[in-house]
Amino acid sequence: MIHFPDSRLEGIALSCVRGENLLFDSLDFSVQAGEICQVFGANGAGKTSLLRILCGLALPESGQVLWNGVDIDEQREVFTSSLGYVGHQNGIKGELNPLENLAAIRALTATRDDMDAESALENVGLYGYEDIPCRYLSAGQKRRVALSRLLLTAAQCWILDEPVTALDAQGVADFQKVLENHAKCGGLVLITSHQALTFGSIETRRIEL
Amino acid sequence: MSTTAPPLRSAFVAIVRRDFRLAFYNRSDLVNPLLFFVIVVSLFPFGVGSNPEQLREIAPGVIWVAALLATLLGLDGLFKPDFEDGTLEQLALAPHPLSILVLAKILVHWLLTGIPLIAVTPVIALLLNLDPALLPTLLLSLLIGTPSLSLIGAIGVALTAGIRRGGVLLTLLVLPLYIPVLIFGANLLKTAQFGLDTAGQFYVLAAILMLALVLAPIAAASALRISLN
Structure with a gap:
């Protein structure tokens, strides 16, 4: 069983503009090691945009993303070595x-x-x-x-965009266990999902867009 | 648990191997540029007329232009499939410089499009009645020139990876940058036809290659990040 060091991912005053629309504005949040953070929002609310910004794939209109207190753009190598990303496309x-x-x-x-x-x-x-x-x-x-x-x-840091789409009921249940286990080992998870996910005893946070 | 990523060298080798394997599964995509090259060059004697002297004169230019357009044709598949299936995101999120990983992809692309073009050139040159004594010079100029074409083209493909119909835009972006390579490549052969020293043109072609080798992967990597944004 591995155990991750104490880490945190923070978003500070993030805002995102897609085309003409302001998707979200001055969004602040923080996720600690051992926590699972679920991002909620209607279709088109900017969930995917937020996750891509947190990975460093997209740039926010303003604000910054910090990994252990340091901007991810300044330590791309450090951050990406502790990042696992599963996006819309399977890759x-x-x-x-x-x-x-x-x-x-x-x-x-x-x-x-x-x-x-x-x-x-x-x-x-x-x-x-x-x-x-x-x-x-x-x-x-x-x-x-x-x-x-x-x-x-x-x-350590998993950023997951609708990971359980197309999974069957057993697959969803198994994957929840995987996430739970990852959090127990000190991992942190940011996840969007339209399906209700439950994680037993794990500390969960919500971001509403 | 190993927390450090594998060394850059093994990442480079892994990309090269993966792209070779993918190319093997998509063999038909590789044939297109080669076929285009052969068809364009072999149509010239029919269009221009079969005067051996005239053909001999236009041979270097025709072969260079055809090689340039064939390279451009083959470039489309360099980043687009990776962009569409999300593997490009994974490359961009790897803890290695994206420019080096991009260089691995360009290398495979050149080995699989540039080298076959050069390989069929001796046969194609016969169709145009090229002086056999000039063949080594022509092959060497293509060997130095076509990697530059792949490298420079990669910048354009990276910029247009996210655009659905980027073909025309790619051509407009890349062709002006191809002109110097074409001028020196074709001019080199002209000079050689007159029996003059071609070292100067070779040096310029080599200088362009060095410049492209250093700068193009960085530019292409930045362009890919913009396309992903």
């Missing part, structure tokens, strides 16, 4: 099989020693699908491949 190659996809991830980011690609896939219920090119998998199975990336990386 997997349809031509490659799940194992090949995970191998590419392994070479790019810090990974856990106690988990290999096969067991990560087994954990997300893809045992027996390792050799099948991802484009032949169902939408839910592709999503599982994307999520198995999280099990493999040593990232």
Whole structure:
């Protein structure tokens, strides 16, 4: 069992403009190690934009994102080594099989020693699908491949955009356990989801957009 | 638990291997630029007339222009698939400089489009009645010139990755930057046809390549971040 150091992700006076619309303005929040933060909001409220800003993929109109008190733009390497991001798109190659996809991830980011690609896939219920090119998998199975990336990386901060879309009931329940376990190890999670998720004893926060 | 990311070298190698494997699955995409190159060059004798002297004279220019356009044609798939399936986001969020990872992709692209063009050039040159003594010079100029084309083109592709129909815009952005390579590449052969020393043009082509090798990946990486924003 790994244990992450104490860390926090903060947003300070964040605002985001998409086209002509102000999506959110002077948004402040803070997520500590061991917490799960759920972002709520109607369609188009800016949930995805917020998560992309927090990753550093998009720039906010104003405000800054701090990782352990330092702006993420000033320590991109430090922040990205502790970041696991699953966005709307799965970020997997349809031509490659799940194992090949995970191998590419392994070479790019810090990974856990106690988990290999096969067991990560087994954990997300893809045992027996390792050799099948991802484009032949169902939408839910592709999503599982994307999520198995999280099990493999040593990232402390998980930023997840609708991770449970297309997952079946059992998949959602299993994934909640994974998130719960990550928080127990001192990880922090920011998540958007239109499905109600429950996390037993874990400290949860809400951001309403 | 290992908290440090793998070294940059292994990330570079992993991208190169992944892109080779993807190219193997999408072989038909690789054939298009090559076929375009062969067709354009082989149509010239029909269009211009089969006067051997005339063909010999226009051969360097025709081969260079065709190679340039074929490279441009092949560039479309450099970042777009990665952009669309989200793997580009993952690259941008890796704890490595994006410019180096982009360089790995450009390298694979050149090995799979530039090298085949150069490989068929000896045969194509026969169609245009190019003096066989000039062939080594032509091949060497293409060997130095086409990587510059891939590198410079990558900037344009990175800028237009998020645009649905970026093809025309890409051409407008990139062609002006291709002109110097074309001028020195084709002029080099002209000079060689007159039996003059071509070292000067070779140095300029090499200088352009060095400049592109250093600056283009950085520019392309910044352009990709803008496209992702």
